[in-house]
Amino acid sequence: MEQIKIFDIMTKSKKPKLTSVIDKSNGVTWCAYCATPVKFIKDKEKGVKVCSICGISLNDYWNKTINRINI
Numbered sequence: 696m697e698q699i700k701i702f703d704i705m706t707k708s709k710k711p712k713l714t715s716v717i718d719k720s721n722g723v724t725w726c727a728y729c730a731t732p733v734k735f736i737k738d739k740e741k742g743v744k745v746c747s748i749c750g751i752s753l754n755d756y757w758n759k760t761i762n763r764i765n766i
């Protein structure tokens with residue numbers, strides 16, 4: 696039986712709202728979970744950029760998709 700980690704549950708329970716297209720020209724990054732343009736700040740502990748509101752990583756699949764990172 697596969698062990699379920701609390702992080703998996705937290706991640707899956709959030710449903711991204713892919714409702715708007717980001718305008719990257721103003722330097723703002725779109726958070727798929729907050730469904731609003733937010734500032735992504737560097738998390739020293741994790742070494743990644745995270746949403747300043749909900750704390751989701753910019754490396755999250757939906758945030759990558761909506762911001763067209765590495766695709």
Ligand SMILES: [Zn+2]
Pocket residue numbers: 726727728729730733746747748749750751
């Ligand atoms: Zn967010």
